[in-house]
Amino acid sequence: MKLSARNQLNGKITNVDLGAVMANVKIEIAEPGVITAVITKESAESLGLKEGDDVTAIIKSTEVIIGK
Amino acid sequence: MKLSARNQLNGKITNVDLGAVMANVKIEIAEPGVITAVITKESAESLGLKEGDDVTAIIKSTEVIIGK
Amino acid sequence: MKLSARNQLNGKITNVDLGAVMANVKIEIAEPGVITAVITKESAESLGLKEGDDVTAIIKSTEVIIGK
Amino acid sequence: MKLSARNQLNGKITNVDLGAVMANVKIEIAEPGVITAVITKESAESLGLKEGDDVTAIIKSTEVIIGK
Amino acid sequence: MKLSARNQLNGKITNVDLGAVMANVKIEIAEPGVITAVITKESAESLGLKEGDDVTAIIKSTEVIIGK
Amino acid sequence: MKLSARNQLNGKITNVDLGAVMANVKIEIAEPGVITAVITKESAESLGLKEGDDVTAIIKSTEVIIGK
Numbered sequence: 001m002k003l004s005a006r007n008q009l010n011g012k013i014t015n016v017d018l019g020a021v022m023a024n025v026k027i028e029i030a031e032p033g034v035i036t037a038v039i040t041k042e043s044a045e046s047l048g049l050k051e052g053d054d055v056t057a058i059i060k061s062t063e064v065i066i067g068k
Numbered sequence: 069m070k071l072s073a074r075n076q077l078n079g080k081i082t083n084v085d086l087g088a089v090m091a092n093v094k095i096e097i098a099e100p101g102v103i104t105a106v107i108t109k110e111s112a113e114s115l116g117l118k119e120g121d122d123v124t125a126i127i128k129s130t131e132v133i134i135g136k
Numbered sequence: 137m138k139l140s141a142r143n144q145l146n147g148k149i150t151n152v153d154l155g156a157v158m159a160n161v162k163i164e165i166a167e168p169g170v171i172t173a174v175i176t177k178e179s180a181e182s183l184g185l186k187e188g189d190d191v192t193a194i195i196k197s198t199e200v201i202i203g204k
Numbered sequence: 205m206k207l208s209a210r211n212q213l214n215g216k217i218t219n220v221d222l223g224a225v226m227a228n229v230k231i232e233i234a235e236p237g238v239i240t241a242v243i244t245k246e247s248a249e250s251l252g253l254k255e256g257d258d259v260t261a262i263i264k265s266t267e268v269i270i271g272k
Numbered sequence: 273m274k275l276s277a278r279n280q281l282n283g284k285i286t287n288v289d290l291g292a293v294m295a296n297v298k299i300e301i302a303e304p305g306v307i308t309a310v311i312t313k314e315s316a317e318s319l320g321l322k323e324g325d326d327v328t329a330i331i332k333s334t335e336v337i338i339g340k
Numbered sequence: 341m342k343l344s345a346r347n348q349l350n351g352k353i354t355n356v357d358l359g360a361v362m363a364n365v366k367i368e369i370a371e372p373g374v375i376t377a378v379i380t381k382e383s384a385e386s387l388g389l390k391e392g393d394d395v396t397a398i399i400k401s402t403e404v405i406i407g408k
Contacts, residue, residue, distance in 0.1 A: 205396065206386075206387055207398070208377075208379040208380075208383035208384070208386075208387055208389075209383075210380060210382065210383060223359060223360070223362075224358075224359030224360055224362075225357060225358075225359030225361075225362040225363060225364050226359065226361075226362050242402075243400075244364060244401055246364065264379075265380055266378075
């Protein structure tokens with residue numbers, strides 16, 4: 001499946017922190033460093049996310065704010 | 069001003085495409101390549117965005133989807 | 137690739153309306169009717185979206201508001 | 205009140221899972237199955253959401269990603 | 273219909289600017305009130321947020337739904 | 341740093357509620373001001389939005405970024 005989301009950054013998970021409903025996942029991408037994703041705990045478990053996983057951080061372009 | 073948004077990627081604008089209401093801005097970040105941001109034309113003009121500008125792409129962590 | 141986004145509705149595109157920067161895409165899903173997606177024109181063209189295409193509407197659960 | 209949000213799917217709540225700050229709510233809609241909404245626990249309590257409630261899942265069209 | 277969205281600010285439209293696909297709408301807000309923000313605990317701690325802090329609530333215009 | 345986000349409301353924090361992963365922050369807004377909403381042209385026409393209309397700007401709390 002190809003996605004309309006313009007931003008798809010490949011990286012490796014470095015940490016998964018599960019709360020009751022949400023999970024905070026750290027993804028190390030090549031250069032600018034680390035992407036933080038907050039997803040449901042349910043998703044984190046359903047995808048079996050764990051440190052070392054190769055994943056893609058997907059971000060729709062309307063969600064990006066520009067600072068200058 | 070410090071922002072709560074966890075993801076702040078520094079880069080350089082490589083293209084600004086203005087529509088009637090929205091603008092599509094390409095930002096080259098160091099490694100994974102290019103970030104696409106869609107913002108209002110009004111914002112693009114108010115910040116005076118143009119090719120070569122050093123900017124920051126700001127993304128709230130709740131907006132990131134993970135693909136695996 | 138499996139996605140963390142909890143909501144993935146299969147449907148068929150019934151209309152694509154291209155603006156200068158954005159595109160409005162109508163997706164007929166089985167029952168509740170039609171989903172409207174606004175994506176970049178760039179994405180619509182890159183995916184070659186057209187009437188009759190089988191697609192998936194993907195929606196992160198944090199983006200859903202509940203009305204009662 | 206009419207809403208600008210293009211996507212308003214009627215359904216019935218099948219589960220409410222409360223965390224400390226967030227709540228995960230499952231809404232069964234007619235056909236494609238189940239919609240997951242993550243909202244604040246505060247909202248879930250303020251609306252008194254519970255299994256069997258008839259609700260509407262409201263999604264702004266800019267939040268929909270298309271997969272093909 | 274009551275909405276789960278915590279922030280509902282009443283106001284009056286002062287301008288509507290139509291593009292091909294999107295529209296930019298200006299709303300003059302009648303009364304200030306309280307904004308609810310849900311951010312990561314990590315951000316709240318990193319910014320040291322506490323009662324009495326002067327802060328700015330930042331909202332991208334694509335995230336606003338209009339009710340009428 | 342100037343931000344492309346059109347809506348930046350100054351206020352004072354009145355409460356911070358920390359969960360395991362997320363935090364709910366209440367901000368009392370100092371002055372009303374103007375909200376910018378970008379919606380589909382289709383919605384603007386469907387609701388018949390025009391200058392002088394009394395409307396409600398609806399914003400889910402997960403969409404708010406805090407600057408301090």
